[in-house]
Amino acid sequence: xSMGNNYELYKVFYWAAKTGSLTQAAKALYLTQPSVSxxxxxxxxxxxxSLFYRNSxxxxxxxxxxxxxxYIEQSxxxxxxxxxxxxxxxxxxxxxxxIGGSDSLFKHYVLPYLExxxxxxxxxKLHLNHGTTPEVITFLxxxxxxxxxxxxxxxxxxxxxxxxxxxxxxxxxxxxYAELKNEVLTLDALLQYPIILFSRNSRxxxxxxxxxxxxxxxIKPEIEVGSVDLLIEFARRGLGISYxxxxxxxxxxxxxxxxxxxxxxxxxxxxxxxLTMRNMPLSSAAHAFIGLVK
Amino acid sequence: xSMGNNYELYKVFYWAAKTGSLTQAAKALYLTQPSVSxxxxxxxxxxxxSLFYRNSxxxxxxxxxxxxxxYIEQSxxxxxxxxxxxxxxxxxxxxxxxIGGSDSLFKHYVLPYLExxxxxxxxxKLHLNHGTTPEVITFLxxxxxxxxxxxxxxxxxxxxxxxxxxxxxxxxxxxxYAELKNEVLTLDALLQYPIILFSRNSRxxxxxxxxxxxxxxxIKPEIEVGSVDLLIEFARRGLGISYxxxxxxxxxxxxxxxxxxxxxxxxxxxxxxxLTMRNMPLSSAAHAFIGLVK
DNA sequence: TGTTACCCATAGACATGGTCTATATCTCCT
DNA sequence: AGGAGATATAGACCATGTCTATGGGTAACA
Numbered sequence: 001x002s003m004g005n006n007y008e009l010y011k012v013f014y015w016a017a018k019t020g021s022l023t024q025a026a027k028a029l030y031l032t033q034p035s036v037s038x039x040x041x042x043x044x045x046x047x048x049x050s051l052f053y054r055n056s057x058x059x060x061x062x063x064x065x066x067x068x069x070x071y072i073e074q075s076x077x078x079x080x081x082x083x084x085x086x087x088x089x090x091x092x093x094x095x096x097x098x099i100g101g102s103d104s105l106f107k108h109y110v111l112p113y114l115e116x117x118x119x120x121x122x123x124x125k126l127h128l129n130h131g132t133t134p135e136v137i138t139f140l141x142x143x144x145x146x147x148x149x150x151x152x153x154x155x156x157x158x159x160x161x162x163x164x165x166x167x168x169x170x171x172x173x174x175x176x177y178a179e180l181k182n183e184v185l186t187l188d189a190l191l192q193y194p195i196i197l198f199s200r201n202s203r204x205x206x207x208x209x210x211x212x213x214x215x216x217x218x219i220k221p222e223i224e225v226g227s228v229d230l231l232i233e234f235a236r237r238g239l240g241i242s243y244x245x246x247x248x249x250x251x252x253x254x255x256x257x258x259x260x261x262x263x264x265x266x267x268x269x270x271x272x273x274x275l276t277m278r279n280m281p282l283s284s285a286a287h288a289f290i291g292l293v294k
Numbered sequence: 295x296s297m298g299n300n301y302e303l304y305k306v307f308y309w310a311a312k313t314g315s316l317t318q319a320a321k322a323l324y325l326t327q328p329s330v331s332x333x334x335x336x337x338x339x340x341x342x343x344s345l346f347y348r349n350s351x352x353x354x355x356x357x358x359x360x361x362x363x364x365y366i367e368q369s370x371x372x373x374x375x376x377x378x379x380x381x382x383x384x385x386x387x388x389x390x391x392x393i394g395g396s397d398s399l400f401k402h403y404v405l406p407y408l409e410x411x412x413x414x415x416x417x418x419k420l421h422l423n424h425g426t427t428p429e430v431i432t433f434l435x436x437x438x439x440x441x442x443x444x445x446x447x448x449x450x451x452x453x454x455x456x457x458x459x460x461x462x463x464x465x466x467x468x469x470x471y472a473e474l475k476n477e478v479l480t481l482d483a484l485l486q487y488p489i490i491l492f493s494r495n496s497r498x499x500x501x502x503x504x505x506x507x508x509x510x511x512x513i514k515p516e517i518e519v520g521s522v523d524l525l526i527e528f529a530r531r532g533l534g535i536s537y538x539x540x541x542x543x544x545x546x547x548x549x550x551x552x553x554x555x556x557x558x559x560x561x562x563x564x565x566x567x568x569l570t571m572r573n574m575p576l577s578s579a580a581h582a583f584i585g586l587v588k
Numbered sequence: 589t590g591t592t593a594c595c596c597a598t599a600g601a602c603a604t605g606g607t608c609t610a611t612a613t614c615t616c617c618t
Numbered sequence: 619a620g621g622a623g624a625t626a627t628a629g630a631c632c633a634t635g636t637c638t639a640t641g642g643g644t645a646a647c648a
Contacts, residue, residue, distance in 0.1 A: 007301040008606090010373060022625065035607050037625060047380045050575030053437075056615035056624055063390070063440075063577055064383050071376030075369045079304060082365030086341045089358050096357070143347075146357075279643095281344030283357055302635090316596065329636055331596060350595055350644040573614095591648080598641075604634090612627070618620090 012039040013051065014076040017069045021058035090284055092121040097285040100129045100136040101149035104228040108248045109165065109272060110149055113293050120292075124285050133203060140277055146286035148275035151203040160278040164293050166269050168246045169204055171261040172253070176238025184262045187217050194222035194240035196231060207270060208243050215265065232258070245270070306333040307345065308370040311363045315352035384578055386415040391579040394423045394430040395443035398522035402542045403459065403566055404443055407587050414586075418579050427497060434571055440580035445497040446565035454572040458587050460563045462540045463498055465555040466547070470532025478556045481511050488516035488534035490525060501564060502537050509559065526552070539564070 015025035016036060026036045040059075044051050051065035061069055088094035097117070101110060106128055114126060129136075129145055136148040137156065154161055173180060177193065197219075198205050212219040222240050225231055228248055235242035236257050252258040274290055276282060282290070309319035310330060320330040334353075338345050345359035355363055382388035391411070395404060400422055408420060423430075423439055430442040431450065448455055465484065467474060474487075491513075492499045506513040516534050519525055522542055529536035530551050546552040568584055570576060576584070 006606095007305050007373060010376075011301050023623085031606095032608060033625075034609085034627080037627090038606080041626085048384045049380065049578055053574055054614095054625055058624065062575060064380070067383060067389075068376055068380055071372050071379065075372040075376070078365050078369040078372070079301060082304075082362055082369070085365065086343065086358070086362055089361060090342045095361075280347050281356060284343055300635095317594090325635095326637060327596075328598080328638085331598085332635080335597085348596055348643095352595065589648100592646085593644105594646100595644080596642090599639090600637100601639105602635105602637080604636085606631105606633085608629100608631080610628090613625085615622105615624080617622085 006042075009039050009043050010072050011076065012036055013043055013068065014072050016040055016052070016059060017061055017065065017073075019058075020060065023058070088123070092284055092288055093123040095123070095283065095285045096125040096127060097283070097289055098127040098129065098145040099147055099149060099289075100131055100139045100145040102132070102136075103130045104245075104248060105149050105151075105272060106130065108228075108245075109167075113289070117289055117292055121285070121288070132201065136275065140275060146276070146283050147290065150273060150275060152271035152273045154273060154275060158278055160276045162274040162276070162290060162294070163271050164274050165272045167272060168269050169208070169243060169267055170246045171241050171243055171263070172232075172235050172246075172249055172258045173241045173261050174236045174238050174258055177241065177261075178259075180261050181259050184264050186264050187212060187215055190241070190261070190263065191217060191219065195219060196223040196225065196234050196240040196242040197221035198228070198231060198243070199224055199226050204243065204245070204270065207268065211265075211267065300336075303333050303337050304366050305370065306330055307337055307362070308366050310334055310346070310353060311355055311359065311367075313352075314354065317352075382417070386578055386582055387417040389417070389577065389579045390419040390421060391577070391583055392421040392423065392439040393441055393443060393583075394425055394433045394439040396426070396430075397424045398539075398542060399443050399445075399566060400424065402522075402539070403461075407583070411583055411586055415579070415582070426495065431569065434569060440570070440577050441584065442569035444567060444569060446567045448567060448569060452572055454570045456568040456570070456584060456588070457565050458568055459566045461566060462563050463502065463537060463561055464540045465535050465537055465557065466526075466529050466540075466543055466552045467535045467555050468530045468532050468552055471535065471555075472553075474555050475553050478558050480558050481506060481509055484535070484555070484557065485511065485513065489513060490517040490519065490528050490534040490536040491515035492522070492525060492537070493518055493520050498537065498539070498564065501562065505559075505561065 012025060012029060012031075015028045016022055019025050019028065022036045022040065023033045025031075026033045029036070040051065047064070047068075049064040050062050051068060052059040053062055085094065099106075099110065110128075117124070118126060127145075129139055131139065133150045133154070136145070136150055137154075137159065139145045140148050141158065152161070152163060171190065173193075197208070209219060223234060225234065228244065231242045231244050232249055232252060234240060235244070236252065241261055246253070246260065249258055253260065274293060276286065276290070306319060306323060306325075309322045310316055313319050313322065316330045316334065317327045319325075320327045323330070334345065341358070341362075343358040344356050345362060346353040347356055379388065393400075393404065404422075411418070412420060421439075423433055425433065427444045427448070430439070430444055431448075431453065433439040434442050435452065446455070446457060467487075471487065491502070503513055517528060519528065522538065525536045525538050526543055526546060528534060529538070530546065535555055540547070540554065543552055547554065568587060570580065570584075
């Protein structure tokens, strides 16, 4: 059964042995010499052996004391390392940040924040796990990521949602359809053109489908793709009109390789949110990252 | 500042992490659950990070908690091993006993006690360092042995002397001098025979020299030897009359290969004493051995 | 949808025991 | 002989670790 010493006594013993002096140990520990003397005595009495020889110069380990020290020294060093490591984690000189989300959000939305974060805390390792929104939620619940970056809305009582950014989806076309540049199309008119949409299970796809449905139309894509890059590329090559997040094609809109097709109805904005587990403590790194984004 | 956590908290953390439950940790440590809860909270606050996720089944380490645990686990295991080792030292299931003395005392006097001690405490390693009395005293003061076994008297304020046994030195001869068997010799008569003595620096030699001197004689050996075995062997072969400790030749006296030469004056007994350092704590093993001898 | 039975968190009271000051004792050194 | 510096001891105090009592949350089950 437990010999039940207060482990604090080992700290005192360690310093007394290390410095060879109760007085020095006391200084190192910000205690008084009698306190140290008392602590050592407690240890000796609990073990029933003497740990130190006392002489006029200080103290010296006995055989038994050396045996004890051989164990305790390592133990104390480990604790010191642990405390240093924890301080490093807190200061974000160390640790890791694990984010889940879609590739397109990483590329167009998360990346600038990540750069900033990495510059500020180069010791923190970054892990990006890409997946669909349900997958990201699963990752979160399994504890494999600290936070997720996904499109809103998300309704899940276990999750804490921080809406952080608004994106505007729109239809864009390339020079093949230049005649539409200054027009304002009705939905009916738009549907006369080949439409390129993201794959069926994406949130953007569901959103636009619902918009058309609300106005009594049904939108059926000519082409279906699985990445934002393809959505852009196909539109540039004139294969159709792509439904895409405006912020993700800002470069193409600027340089004129794509233009936005105006509609006579407003398209709903979409929101990007940061997902974390509700009622679960955040790692320092995740906390700092969220603070950065907000 | 001081990250100065009470190391006792790490013990609590260790058990909480190990059992995955504050309640279980409390039972293991003979504490109540609120105490453990409080201890963990202290650690978390001191580090500024969360160490556990709390759920309805118990607790689970966070990333930061796992990092801390990776250090603390080893540390705690070492402390446990240290406590077990110290208990073993105390119980004499372990440790060592270092004795200094002369070969003859080891062989004829210490050995039976050592056998008994070893039988009772087989885990204790035995170290025998042989040397002359001054060497033994030096060993003691240098801390190379726990106790010395030497002839009395010893006067040294640093040493603690425990007289433990009385030996009687005497003159013995072999069959070559059978005519002396039933005689009682005067010192003068004895000196007509060749005498064999131990080497000049031995205590026995000094003692007998002084005895003869007190009676107005001077004893000069024919042969001088460096071991008790040779003293005995030479006497048996009739090379002279040996001055030897009676207890060391009890076998030869019994079997008749040697007989004691009676003198008309009493020879002073010599005393064997156990030497330890005064004002220095004894190891458990040394303490037990001295108790055995007394 | 109660009920039960586990968890952990919190609040507040209490007493243990760790720490302090003051002093004694010892040894070494000058 | 005296001073410097080490550890040991005694006794007082109060910080803090521990307890009891209680609250809230979740999972399992009827």
